[in-house]
Amino acid sequence: MQLLDGKRLAKEIKAEIKAEVDQLLRQGRRAPALAVIMVGDNPASATYVRNKMRSCEQVGFRSVDIHLPEDTAQDELLRVVDELNSDPEIDGFIVQLPLPVHLDEQLIIEHIRPEKDVDGFHPMNLGRTLLGLPAFNPATPKGIVEMLRRYQIDTEGKHVVIAGRSNIVGKPLAAMLVQKASGANATVTVCHSRTKDLANITLQADILVAAIGKPEFITVDMVKPGAVVVDVGINSVPDASRKSGYRLVGDVDFESVSKKASWISPVPGGVGQMTVVALLENTLLAYKKQIYK
């Protein structure tokens, strides 16, 4: 087994981005700028936002952290989105999900200007992703595709089985890998909670992507010998031996599956790291106006 080391790759890509930013600054241009809106105090979201801010700092981006109270009204949030939409000093911004239940997530996402939607969740960007047109691809699938590319794992003609059909991982990843393009050209099967006999399908996967949200759900008997296994899941499970009282595990039983797979991504240190880097890449694309001229 070889490790799909997201941590190592993220470091490498961040160094590349930093070199580009340093050059921009030397030319007297301003640094790319990313804003993150977070509503409420969801602890997992707070950790993700902190990681994003730290990553911006590492590559020399300006980051703006907009933290709004849990009871923020929809109109107020829309007003903040409007402000960022029209702020020429902000290249891209995201609204950290999930939002408190009184807020309409889809409405908020659709209020973001597609040119600044660096999470790639606006229907315009998701639609363009499906069509294979230049778009802000959602960060997690973009990070996975980049991970496979950098490890020279060929997807052409390969059977990719994706467990999970979310709008942020499963569906856009399927759209990206099925494109007639290099780094894609895969035969893609998407499985979900209503799929019958999941193991029968995952066993056919040359590349298996687990994005289910159930700790260690993919077991060794569900994986073909030599398969490439990409673990998207981030689940916290109780662990009395840790100071925090918990530890993070993926959707794949790493211990057993790693003995059968040819490549496998760990949790933490795998796809999560690539997701943050993909967000930075989208922000740089927004800054350079490379998607929408």
Ligand code: NAD
């Ligand atoms: P989600 O939580 O919105 O939905 C889960 C998906 O799993 C659904 O599509 C459902 O149909 C499917 N599913 C549930 N039970 C199943 C079963 N028995 N067999 C097959 N499919 C089943 O999905 P999400 O938002 O894509 O998140 C999935 C996991 O990935 C979570 O653990 C989440 O924390 C993690 N995640 C990680 C990153 C990252 O950067 N690494 C990014 C996004 C999500």
